[in-house]
Each structure stands twice: as structure tokens, then as C-alpha cells.
Amino acid sequence: MHRSHLTDRSLGTLLMTVKSQSQRWRRLDVTIPSNFEEILFSPLRMKDVAILEHASIRTWESSSNHARNELQFSLSAAPRLECVVLRSNIRVTFDGPVQHSLKHLTFHRDYDVKTHQADLGACLKQYPFLQTLSYPLHSSSLPKTLPAILNHTHIQSLNLRIHMGCDLGLLFHHLILPALTDLVLDIEDDWIPKKNWPHLLTLLKHSRPPLTSLTLIGFPTMERNLIECLKCTTDLRKLTARAVGCTDATLKALTVNDSDPSSILCPRLQCLDLGVDSCFSLEAKKALILSRWGGHGHGSHSSLVPGKELTELWASYKPDVNDISTDPAIAKCISEGFCLDFEWW
Structure with missing residues (x-):
């Protein structure tokens, strides 16, 4: 105890000196x-x-x-x-x-001060040149006066951690983020939103951002809404969508039809992770991989071909189902450099 008090006293003296400057x-x-x-x-x-x-x-x-x-x-x-990084x-x-x-404002994941949408709205209005924002939300409280449209032209990376029934619907209908390249919506277990949450689609339609990375964690929107969102993300390279519960319908939408290049969804997609809540047939996974793999490992120029950039797929693994990696065609893709990762179901 005596040494601890001495340490505290010494640190306090040092910090007072720092404070004086x-x-x-x-x-x-x-x-x-x-x-x-x-x-x-x-x-x-x-x-x-x-x-x-x-x-x-x-x-x-x-x-x-x-x-x-x-x-x-x-x-x-x-x-x-x-730049502000706060873990206090x-x-x-x-x-x-x-x-x-x-330009950069980050609240670390364990930041535990209760915040509101009104705080987020005030932040976006006060700092119009923000490029990176990581922010927790605990309440749906909104400011008394919200601009008809909040066009924030500089935000490139937005990470929102959402708690306790904070519904972003109204705010998302007012936001336009035309420079957004990285979006993370991380919903904590203490709130399960409605299945047909349409507001992300509204944001994407209004903004038409050059989004390259989309991460949805604990965000159980309906599968058809996710597919509609992907139609607004032609530059997307990385998609992580957990708790959506995707089926073969999502893989079919992402499977490339070489006879109709204009129909390709997310033509620059490189990494796909649809979480352990999703359930796909082996046939659908195989069709997706074969349609999007271009044999990068053999020095081809497939990375320049729309729809042929996929290099990584995370798939749920069920012990009672055959491993798709044993399929000869898929094994060939893996030998050429395709990465097939499994998450235990």
C-alpha cells in the first residue's frame, strides 16, 4: 500500500507538471x-x-x-x-x-457514456469536415430542430455502435453521405430491431456513396433488403453481414452471369462473410465461387474483369455436411489461391 501511494503521488506530481504546460x-x-x-x-x-x-x-x-x-x-x-481518440x-x-x-473522431468500443442521436446530429453539424467518425449510440433522442437534409460531404468512414433501442430510422432519412467508403453498423445484443428495417437502404439510395466496405453486425434486416442495399454499392469490395440469416437467394443474386455483365451485383467484390446464421446449399456456394474466381494465382488479369475479383469466402461449417473444399473444381480454385474459411455453426 505504501509503495502504491508513493506511485500515485509521484504520478500526480508529474501530471500536474504536464498540465502546467x-x-x-x-x-x-x-x-x-x-x-x-x-x-x-x-x-x-x-x-x-x-x-x-x-x-x-x-x-x-x-x-x-x-x-x-x-x-x-x-x-x-x-x-x-x-484528431481525437477517446477511451475514457x-x-x-x-x-x-x-x-x-x-477530421478524425473515435470513441473506443468500451466508451460507456450514454449518448444520443441528438449528440451525433450536433457533432455532424459542428464538424462538417469530419472524415472518420466512430461513435456509440444509446438513445433515440433527436434534436428539436433537425435540418431537412444533412449533407455531410467529407465523411469516408462511419462506425456506429448501437445500444438500447436506439432506432436510427429518422436520422438516416435526413443524412446524405456521398463520400462514404466504409460503413460499420454494430448493434449490441441488448437491442433487436425489427426485421424489415429499411433505413440503411434509404441512406444508400440518397447518398449513392462509393462504398467499398460494409459491415453489419447483429443487424437482422431481411435478406431481400440486404440484396436491395447491394444494388446501391457497385464499388463494394468487402461485405460482412452477420445475423441477417442469408439463404441461397443471396448467393444467387451475387453469382455472376457471364452472358449479361450489366446484371453483375457488386462487380468488385473481393471478400464475402455472411456469418454463421446463414445457410447455403453446396451447389449455391460452388456456383458463386466458380462464377467469381478468375484464377488470380496463375497471373491472369481477371482482377480487371467485373465480377472476377472474389478471393475470400467465409462460410458456416456444419460437421454433418460435406466440406465443399473437397469438390475437385473448388479444390482447384483453392490451389490457385482462393481462400475458403469456415466458421463453426
Whole structure:
């Protein structure tokens, strides 16, 4: 205990010295016990960080932690911020004027402050030049006034972790994200949305983004809605859709018909993972692989041919069903470099 107190006292002294130089901070990258976070956050609350451009703050619960009030600060306190990575349960507010500096904002997965759609809407309005946003949502609360259309032309990567009945339907009907290339919707187990959740399709139709990666985790939309979404993602290279419960209908939609190139769905698809909730026949999996594999391992130029770029398929594995990799045609694809991975069902 004595050594622990000495360590805490020494760390506290060091952090007070760091705090005293906050006006000179340009980059702040710290990992500290949470009982010391008040020291480093006070300059942010006091707007004493005029030239801060990059902040990465991580805290952990230590054995000497004590109860504390929730800390809070406004991002507008640091007008030159370009990148924020937060792994600390500090409430961040978006209540300042429009700012053009912030490009990257990431709340780590274990960030546990309750947030609302109103916070997300305020963030998007205040920082119109955001390129990367990773944000948790706990409530459907929306701002009293929501613009008819929120056209955010710079976001390329959006990762939303959704909790406790937060329905994004209304917000998705107001958003346009024409630069979006990477979208992750990660729904926690504490909320199961309706099966016919149509709002992702609305977002994609309104935005027509150059989406290259789409990840849906715990997102049980209906299979036909997923297929309709894929019709809006002609640049898609990676698709992960877990808990949708896809069937042969999805694989058939993705199987290439060489006689009609204009009908190819996701012609640049390279990696496909439809999760263990999906159930496919061996025939449907074989048809998909053979139609989309171009023999990359033998130096062909198939990567330039629409619909011939698939290199990886994740498939559920049931011990009582024959392994498709033993099929001679599929074995040949694997020998040429195709990657067939299994997830136990």
C-alpha cells in the first residue's frame, strides 16, 4: 500500500507538471488511471489548449480509484483539434460554433457514456469536415430542430455502435453521405430491431456513396433488403453481414452471369462473410465461387474483369455436411489461391 501511494503521488506530481504546460500542447497522447483524468481534462474544460491538434486519451480503472462525478468538456475548447481518440468515460459535448479543423473522431468500443442521436446530429453539424467518425449510440433522442437534409460531404468512414433501442430510422432519412467508403453498423445484443428495417437502404439510395466496405453486425434486416442495399454499392469490395440469416437467394443474386455483365451485383467484390446464421446449399456456394474466381494465382488479369475479383469466402461449417473444399473444381480454385474459411455453426 505504501509503495502504491508513493506511485500515485509521484504520478500526480508529474501530471500536474504536464498540465502546467497545456498552452504548449500540440499533441497529447496519454494512458493513465482514471482517478488522474481530472488533472489532464481540466485544461480542456478551461479552454487552455489553444494549439492542441491531436488528443489520444486512454484511462483504466485502478485499485485506488474512488467515486467521482462525471467529467465533461466541449470539443470547441480546442479549436485546432484535428484528431481525437477517446477511451475514457468523459462526456464530450458539441455545443460550439461550426469548426473546420476536426477530421478524425473515435470513441473506443468500451466508451460507456450514454449518448444520443441528438449528440451525433450536433457533432455532424459542428464538424462538417469530419472524415472518420466512430461513435456509440444509446438513445433515440433527436434534436428539436433537425435540418431537412444533412449533407455531410467529407465523411469516408462511419462506425456506429448501437445500444438500447436506439432506432436510427429518422436520422438516416435526413443524412446524405456521398463520400462514404466504409460503413460499420454494430448493434449490441441488448437491442433487436425489427426485421424489415429499411433505413440503411434509404441512406444508400440518397447518398449513392462509393462504398467499398460494409459491415453489419447483429443487424437482422431481411435478406431481400440486404440484396436491395447491394444494388446501391457497385464499388463494394468487402461485405460482412452477420445475423441477417442469408439463404441461397443471396448467393444467387451475387453469382455472376457471364452472358449479361450489366446484371453483375457488386462487380468488385473481393471478400464475402455472411456469418454463421446463414445457410447455403453446396451447389449455391460452388456456383458463386466458380462464377467469381478468375484464377488470380496463375497471373491472369481477371482482377480487371467485373465480377472476377472474389478471393475470400467465409462460410458456416456444419460437421454433418460435406466440406465443399473437397469438390475437385473448388479444390482447384483453392490451389490457385482462393481462400475458403469456415466458421463453426
